[in-house]
Amino acid sequence: MTVKTFFYGLIASFGIPWLIMLAVPFASMRSQEAPQFDESKDEKTGVFQPMYSGRRGTGSLIYRQEGCAVCHTQVTRPTYAGNDVFREGQGGFAKDEVRGDTRRISMPFDYNGEDYANIGESRIGPDLGNYGRRLEVKAAAYNKAKAEELGLDIDKLGEHAFNIELAVYRHLFDPQINAKKHMLKTNCPSNSRFFDEAGVMGQESDLAVAVVDGVEVVPNDRGRAIMSYLINLKRDGEVPASMQYGRDKEKGSK
Amino acid sequence: MSTETNSPYLEDTQLRADIDRSLRHPVMFFFTSGAAWLAVSLVLGILFSAKVHSPGFLDGCSFLNTGVLYQAHLSTMIYGWGAQAAFGVIIWLMSRLSRQECKASGLILTAGHVWNACIAIGTIRILMGEGSGVAWMYFPKFIWPVLLAIYFFIGIWAVIAFRVRRGGHIYISQWYLMATLFWFPWVFISGHLFAIGYLGEGHEMMATAASAWYRSALMFLFFTPVAIASAYYIAPKVTGRPVYSYNLALFGFWALAIVGPWTGFQRLMGAPIPSFMQFLSAGAAILMLIPAIAVAINILKTASAKKDAMAHSPSLRFTVAGVVGLLVFAALGALMSVPGVMKYTQFSTAQYGLEITGLLGFFSMCMYGAIYFIVPRITNREWISVGLIRQHFWLTVYGVLFIAIFYTLGGGFLHGEILENVNESQDSAYTRLFPYAVSLTTGFIFILIATFFFCCHLLLMWLRLGRRSSHPTLLVRHAHGSPHGPEGDLDKLENLDSNLSTH
Amino acid sequence: MEPNLRDTPLRRFNTFWWGLALFVVFGIACFFLRTFVNDEMTDVDKERGQERLVKKDKVEAAQAAALKVDPTSVFDKLQNTLNAAPAASAVASPEAAEMAPAAEPTPAPAPAAPVEEAPAEAPTVTPAPAPVTPAPAAPAEPVAPTNPE
Numbered sequence: 001m002t003v004k005t006f007f008y009g010l011i012a013s014f015g016i017p018w019l020i021m022l023a024v025p026f027a028s029m030r031s032q033e034a035p036q037f038d039e040s041k042d043e044k045t046g047v048f049q050p051m052y053s054g055r056r057g058t059g060s061l062i063y064r065q066e067g068c069a070v071c072h073t074q075v076t077r078p079t080y081a082g083n084d085v086f087r088e089g090q091g092g093f094a095k096d097e098v099r100g101d102t103r104r105i106s107m108p109f110d111y112n113g114e115d116y117a118n119i120g121e122s123r124i125g126p127d128l129g130n131y132g133r134r135l136e137v138k139a140a141a142y143n144k145a146k147a148e149e150l151g152l153d154i155d156k157l158g159e160h161a162f163n164i165e166l167a168v169y170r171h172l173f174d175p176q177i178n179a180k181k182h183m184l185k186t187n188c189p190s191n192s193r194f195f196d197e198a199g200v201m202g203q204e205s206d207l208a209v210a211v212v213d214g215v216e217v218v219p220n221d222r223g224r225a226i227m228s229y230l231i232n233l234k235r236d237g238e239v240p241a242s243m244q245y246g247r248d249k250e251k252g253s254k
Numbered sequence: 255m256s257t258e259t260n261s262p263y264l265e266d267t268q269l270r271a272d273i274d275r276s277l278r279h280p281v282m283f284f285f286t287s288g289a290a291w292l293a294v295s296l297v298l299g300i301l302f303s304a305k306v307h308s309p310g311f312l313d314g315c316s317f318l319n320t321g322v323l324y325q326a327h328l329s330t331m332i333y334g335w336g337a338q339a340a341f342g343v344i345i346w347l348m349s350r351l352s353r354q355e356c357k358a359s360g361l362i363l364t365a366g367h368v369w370n371a372c373i374a375i376g377t378i379r380i381l382m383g384e385g386s387g388v389a390w391m392y393f394p395k396f397i398w399p400v401l402l403a404i405y406f407f408i409g410i411w412a413v414i415a416f417r418v419r420r421g422g423h424i425y426i427s428q429w430y431l432m433a434t435l436f437w438f439p440w441v442f443i444s445g446h447l448f449a450i451g452y453l454g455e456g457h458e459m460m461a462t463a464a465s466a467w468y469r470s471a472l473m474f475l476f477f478t479p480v481a482i483a484s485a486y487y488i489a490p491k492v493t494g495r496p497v498y499s500y501n502l503a504l505f506g507f508w509a510l511a512i513v514g515p516w517t518g519f520q521r522l523m524g525a526p527i528p529s530f531m532q533f534l535s536a537g538a539a540i541l542m543l544i545p546a547i548a549v550a551i552n553i554l555k556t557a558s559a560k561k562d563a564m565a566h567s568p569s570l571r572f573t574v575a576g577v578v579g580l581l582v583f584a585a586l587g588a589l590m591s592v593p594g595v596m597k598y599t600q601f602s603t604a605q606y607g608l609e610i611t612g613l614l615g616f617f618s619m620c621m622y623g624a625i626y627f628i629v630p631r632i633t634n635r636e637w638i639s640v641g642l643i644r645q646h647f648w649l650t651v652y653g654v655l656f657i658a659i660f661y662t663l664g665g666g667f668l669h670g671e672i673l674e675n676v677n678e679s680q681d682s683a684y685t686r687l688f689p690y691a692v693s694l695t696t697g698f699i700f701i702l703i704a705t706f707f708f709c710c711h712l713l714l715m716w717l718r719l720g721r722r723s724s725h726p727t728l729l730v731r732h733a734h735g736s737p738h739g740p741e742g743d744l745d746k747l748e749n750l751d752s753n754l755s756t757h
Numbered sequence: 758m759e760p761n762l763r764d765t766p767l768r769r770f771n772t773f774w775w776g777l778a779l780f781v782v783f784g785i786a787c788f789f790l791r792t793f794v795n796d797e798m799t800d801v802d803k804e805r806g807q808e809r810l811v812k813k814d815k816v817e818a819a820q821a822a823a824l825k826v827d828p829t830s831v832f833d834k835l836q837n838t839l840n841a842a843p844a845a846s847a848v849a850s851p852e853a854a855e856m857a858p859a860a861e862p863t864p865a866p867a868p869a870a871p872v873e874e875a876p877a878e879a880p881t882v883t884p885a886p887a888p889v890t891p892a893p894a895a896p897a898e899p900v901a902p903t904n905p906e
Binding site for chain 2: 030110126
């Protein structure tokens with residue numbers, strides 16, 4: 001083998017997979033066709049535009065920097081790759097009150113608004129793809145039970161209502177205390193980088209996760225960003241029927 | 255200078271000694287600092303795995319969050335230890351095989367210092383929560399171009415040495431090293447541009463896919479060929495026999511070159527990337543068995559020609575263990591790329607366990623073998639303690655096997671099985687994970703102790719406190735006469751056969 | 758040992774710069790691929806925008822088609838209609854007479870019967886403000902969505 005042959009061989013053996021598997025897919029995924037609604041199945045036409053809220057860009061970056069992606073995934077795999085879609089709350093809900101069966105596998109647009117898709121490395125902790133939605137469902141159930149207990153209208157619970165933001169802050173600050181209270185195990189660490197200590201000025205802050213001796217622990221900007229990102233992790237909205245795993249067509253696109 | 259002693263053999267020995275002397279500082283620096291980073295990495299790894307099974311451990315210190323610990327641990331292992339050990343081996347091996355003294359040692363040494371500074375700054379930034387968060391590229395963005403530039407100023411001298419070598423036979427190790435030197439910049443630049451540089455300008459899924467490709471490409475096209483090149487040098491050198499089959503060696507090289515770049519995307523099986531990428535990568539990961547088996551046959555056949563050499567020579571022992579590690583790594587990787595199996599192992603403990611098996615069980619073992627061979631030559635001293643070498647070997651093997659069996663296989667499948675069972679809650683998954691996380695901590699502790707011995711030993715050698723002797727330090731147990739083996743010339747003893755090699 | 762004929766300063770120099778060039782080539786390859794293989798990044802906003810533009814064109818065409826007469830030509834007729842004032846109305850003639858001059862200067866879209874058809878055709882145009890009081894209400898404001906009640 002001469003050096004020349006060696007280099008030609010090397011360029012070919014590396015260049016071809018580099019082109020086919022990396023460079024060309026990277027370039028062509030930039031201009032993927034947007035999915036369209038189908039008149040016959042969705043009863044409407046037009047381009048499907050996924051909508052997201054919350055501080056997705058900054059939140060996603062902080063999520064990555066803090067290494068949340070090491071223990072949490074955000075992907076629901078098709079059945080050839082795993083049973084994710086059957087786990088309640090991961091890819092959606094089987095019996096969502098409003099939308100019926102919202103379970104589906106992950107799609108490329110599920111990570112719109114983020115620079116880098118936080119697919120995740122392992123499931124030491126639960127999948128977070130629909131974490132925001134699970135929180136909402138939990139809050140609704142809690143509020144319903146509380147309303148019954150207190151004999152109030154569910155809309156008039158006021159301070160008795162489940163405060164989603166505070167719940168997330170508490171979990172981020174000290175998951176172990178939360179876990180003990182709810183008899184759950186967790187191996188999530190305390191994320192104190194998201195919080196600052198400040199003296200209590202007047203009334204305690206609404207979002208203080210702890211108050212000790214006139215010093216309260218409140219979320220800082222980093223904490224607010226990640227909280228906003230987390231509570232808006234919802235991937236169970238309306239999508240074209242071709243992507244909906246078990247959509248009940250009779251329920252329609254509500 | 256008497257003329258009758260100017261035989262070719264003496265000239266060659268003199269040349270080899272000159273080469274070793276010219277490379278003493280940069281190579282010793284790479285090995286010592288690499289070993290120190292390995293120790294740091296293992297400490298971080300222990301902290302990480304301790305927090306997985308005992309989350310309250312070191313709570314309240316935001317610098318020691320589970321996620322950032324993992325990122326810092328992997329970064330220091332790959333770029334602090336792995337890259338530096340590889341650089342040391344590359345420049346020494348290429349100089350020796352091409353019979354060229356290194357004329358840029360000062361520059362390489364400076365580059366090495368800058369590399370270390372970058373790793374240190376990058377690691378601190380990761381712990382502060384300011385890394386990039388991208389898998390295997392955790393350092394902040396500004397570090398990458400600097401690392402690339404440093405690589406150029408280290409690697410180019412090896413390329414020049416190859417180019418100006420005397421004509422004649424090109425050793426298989428030289429082919430592997432040239433390929434590594436060529437692959438690394440292409441892999442590094444592509445990976446970093448597509449996964450970090452072009453963030454926001456491409457589809458976010460493809461950024462993730464690029465990082466998945468990068469980690470596989472770095473493993474198979476940088477760490478693997480360097481380790482194999484070292485094995486192809488050590489085995490014939492120590493046994494005094496030529497490589498079992500040069501043709502098989504070439505076949506193994508081209509198999510690696512052709513199959514290696516296709517792997518990587520199987521990690522994203524089921525993620526929303528084009529399915530052809532997922533399945534082609536899975537197939538390629540299974541086909542990686544071919545180059546692994548080719549290399550293993552060659553090295554093991556070469557080494558078994560002199561069975562007592564394997565028992566007595568630390569370099570050969572570590573190298574052979576490394577090659578066995580390659581087989582295990584390739585087999586586990588192939589098993590875990592079968593989609594049916596991947597259902598369980600994709601997000602369980604298996605993937606990380608596989609990476610550790612590859613990095614510590616295969617690559618590091620081959621590097622230890624090379625280091626135990628090279629350091630006496632460049633420092634002109636022999637290793638001080640047989641006991642330390644033995645402890646290093648057995649504790650590392652024990653630790654790696656512990657992790658491979660319990661964390662990778664046991665944890666991988668049993669934790670994965672619970673994750674797949676949709677009726678089981680996250681609680682049970684955590685309970686199931688617990689013992690396997692403990693096994694990881696235990697394995698790391700063994701390896702850390704081994705590394706500690708290794709670092710001490712290496713530090714003593716760096717301080718020129720090794721034995722002044724012409725007998726190599728062999729792993730014999732007080733055989734006839736001197737415990738350090740028979741009297742004789744250093745190189746002659748390594749080539750126990752009277753057939754003198756021309757390496 | 759015979760001298761190594763391959764080891765020349767030129768060869769070394771050459772290799773150094775070729776090596777550097779190779780690095781640069783890799784970077785350029787990545788750059789070109791990103792920029793030139795597929796130029797346009799998909800922008801769903803733009804596509805939705807195209808749909809809205811199609812709708813807007815439809816609405817404008819429908820409005821134009823519904824406008825069968827030139828508005829200015831019916832002002833006199835409208836004034837007479839207003840002056841006539843329906844018998845059932847509680848508004849007395851003097852007030853109607855007062856209102857009439859105010860109606861004149863405004864060239865606005867008069868809520869004459871023909872125009873009412875247009876909103877019904879265009880689905881996204883709010884039909885709410887159509888038939889109500891003409892004059893004092895701001896003429897060209899599209900802000901009419903809320904009910905005055």
